[in-house]
Amino acid sequence: MDRLLYLLATGLARGAVFALFALSLVLIWRAARIVNFAQGAMAVVATYVAFAVTGLTGSYWLGLGSALLAGAAIGFAVERGVMRFAPQGSPFSGVIIAIGLVMVLQSALGILFGQQHRPMAVPFDERPIMIAGVPVFSPYDLFVLVVAVAVMAALALLFTRTSLGLQLRASAFAPEVSRLLGVRVSRMLTIGWMLSAAVASLAALLLVPTELGLNPHSTDMLFVYAFTVAVVGGLDSPPGALIGGLVVGLVISLVTGYLGSTVAPIAVLVLLVVVLLVRPGGIFAAREARTA
Amino acid sequence: MSDLLEIDRLVVGYGGAPVLHELSFSIPSGAVVGLLGANGAGKTTLMRAIAGLVAPRSGSVVFDGDVLDDVAVEDRARRGLAQVPEGRSVVAELTVDENLRLGALWRFRGAERERAIDEIYELFEPLARRRSSAGHQLSGGERQMLALGRALIARPRLLLLDEPSLGLAPLVVASILEVLRDTADRTGLTVLLAEQNVTSALSIADRGIVLGLGEIVADAPADTLAADSALRHAYLGF
Ligand SMILES: Nc1ncnc2c1ncn2[C@@H]1O[C@H](COP(=O)(O)OP(=O)(O)O)[C@@H](O)[C@H]1O
Numbered sequence: 001m002d003r004l005l006y007l008l009a010t011g012l013a014r015g016a017v018f019a020l021f022a023l024s025l026v027l028i029w030r031a032a033r034i035v036n037f038a039q040g041a042m043a044v045v046a047t048y049v050a051f052a053v054t055g056l057t058g059s060y061w062l063g064l065g066s067a068l069l070a071g072a073a074i075g076f077a078v079e080r081g082v083m084r085f086a087p088q089g090s091p092f093s094g095v096i097i098a099i100g101l102v103m104v105l106q107s108a109l110g111i112l113f114g115q116q117h118r119p120m121a122v123p124f125d126e127r128p129i130m131i132a133g134v135p136v137f138s139p140y141d142l143f144v145l146v147v148a149v150a151v152m153a154a155l156a157l158l159f160t161r162t163s164l165g166l167q168l169r170a171s172a173f174a175p176e177v178s179r180l181l182g183v184r185v186s187r188m189l190t191i192g193w194m195l196s197a198a199v200a201s202l203a204a205l206l207l208v209p210t211e212l213g214l215n216p217h218s219t220d221m222l223f224v225y226a227f228t229v230a231v232v233g234g235l236d237s238p239p240g241a242l243i244g245g246l247v248v249g250l251v252i253s254l255v256t257g258y259l260g261s262t263v264a265p266i267a268v269l270v271l272l273v274v275v276l277l278v279r280p281g282g283i284f285a286a287r288e289a290r291t292a
Numbered sequence: 293m294s295d296l297l298e299i300d301r302l303v304v305g306y307g308g309a310p311v312l313h314e315l316s317f318s319i320p321s322g323a324v325v326g327l328l329g330a331n332g333a334g335k336t337t338l339m340r341a342i343a344g345l346v347a348p349r350s351g352s353v354v355f356d357g358d359v360l361d362d363v364a365v366e367d368r369a370r371r372g373l374a375q376v377p378e379g380r381s382v383v384a385e386l387t388v389d390e391n392l393r394l395g396a397l398w399r400f401r402g403a404e405r406e407r408a409i410d411e412i413y414e415l416f417e418p419l420a421r422r423r424s425s426a427g428h429q430l431s432g433g434e435r436q437m438l439a440l441g442r443a444l445i446a447r448p449r450l451l452l453l454d455e456p457s458l459g460l461a462p463l464v465v466a467s468i469l470e471v472l473r474d475t476a477d478r479t480g481l482t483v484l485l486a487e488q489n490v491t492s493a494l495s496i497a498d499r500g501i502v503l504g505l506g507e508i509v510a511d512a513p514a515d516t517l518a519a520d521s522a523l524r525h526a527y528l529g530f
């Protein structure tokens with residue numbers, strides 16, 4: 001029982017990161033109807049940029065800012081340079097291009113930086129605060145939670161309260177009608193990729209320091225878990241990504257804490273299979289059919 | 293009055309034989325023109341070609357003196373060419389307010405935008421009561437009002453309206469077309485109204501163009517068309 005609070009807190013912090021990353025997958029899915037299997041590789045490239053900037057300047061915050069910018073730039077390059085030319089009509093073309101991109105990006109990182117794990121430092125203590133001899137949460141977990149909640153709130157405001165958000169949503173739901181109304185749909189698609197890749201990069205940057213360190217494959221498990229979250233929550237549903245992220249984070253944390261870390265991926269897999277059997281569209285799949 | 297829209301030997305097809313055969317006509321500024329013809333005559337194809345949604349094989353669309361061949365759909369909209377597509381195309385996931393706002397975004401900012409939205413609510417009062425309903429919750433008539441209001445909100449110069457009567461009760465159609473006619477008279481809006489429902493179209497149009505299998509079979513003032521029983525029987529089915 002001693003560790004329950006701590007496992008819950010760590011689970012929430014991790015879950016928030018999964019939720020962020022899953023949200024980034026939902027953003028692209030809604031905008032482009034592509035499950036972006038390259039999202040993890042793109043995010044790890046941005047994390048290397050952050051690592052380099054922090055190494056050069058000594059500032060974690062400059063690194064964080066550059067991860068966001070690099071993420072957006074990579075999103076721009078991938079959409080304008082590659083995905084735009086994916087043949088329309090088959091859902092597989094985008095997936096196959098994305099998998100090709102993963103190989104290219106990860107090999108390029110391997111050639112440039114090698115396969116060794118590079119520890120990343122953070123400006124917050126990763127050891128738990130003790131209250132009455134019981135570990136509660138670590139300052140870094142708290143930081144991660146605050147950042148994730150702030151980013152999600154900002155995204156919610158962007159999408160529901162601003163003109164840009166309205167155009168992003170309309171372009172995703174009804175591209176042809178949006179164009180007839182003067183919306184620059186192709187620009188909205190690019191902005192969607194940029195936002196999504198920036199969010200994914202932030203999630204990677206928050207998670208990698210709590211793992212073994214930075215390596216070209218640092219985000220592989222993050223992608224798998226976040227993909228599970230997105231499927232569990234419903235690929236079309238931002239609230240689904242949020243809640244699914246927290247659930248998967250808690251499951252991993254509790255299973256790891258009580259049963260061991262080798263069981264955690266199995267538990268997540270079981271969760272995925274059960275949800276797909278019960279609700280193939282995800283728990284939060286939209287109930288009304290698309291008519292637009 | 294000068295011509296706002298000029299269609300010049302337009303040929304459009306979808307792979308096989310062309311659907312529109314060297315179509316040519318023009319519409320002067322301020323006119324309300326009915327585009328009549330049976331199902332499959334090519335009305336929707338013509339409207340989509342004018343809006344830029346399908347590329348013609350040859351010929352051109354000239355709007356206000358400019359050839360539109362290389363102008364993207366969204367830029368045609370920004371030049372004042374609005375289209376309400378067949379089936380109305382209200383964005384089901386957005387609210388009434390958001391649908392309207394979307395139409396006004398590129399045209400107005402701040403207080404001016406809010407005023408433009410309010411004007412549409414005054415024009416179509418039933419919409420005002422449904423501001424925060426999602427598009428998919430609306431009745432057919434409300435959807436048509438919303439689609440039309442959303443097209444009018446940016447104050448276009450030419451409105452392409454594709455089969456507004458489809459699936460609506462005659463009274464609802466009449467009230468919507470009346471608003472359209474009033475708006476055209478008040479603002480000088482030019483309208484091209486595609487309809488199989490010839491009676492309603494001719495009730496507000498100045499002129500009718502009759503399309504039969506991708507060719508113009510008649511082009512005459514509305515009252516002449518309504519009185520020409522041979523033509524009505526041959527192409528308009530009444
Ligand atoms: N997307 C399409 N692909 C192939 N053929 C089409 C398509 N749309 C319309 N057509 C054909 O073009 C012709 C004209 O159709 P349409 O423009 O919809 O006529 P209308 O609007 O007058 O009913 C019809 O023969 C129709 O089958």
Ligand SMILES: [Mg+2]
Binds near residue numbers: 335336337378454455
């Ligand atoms: Mg039609």
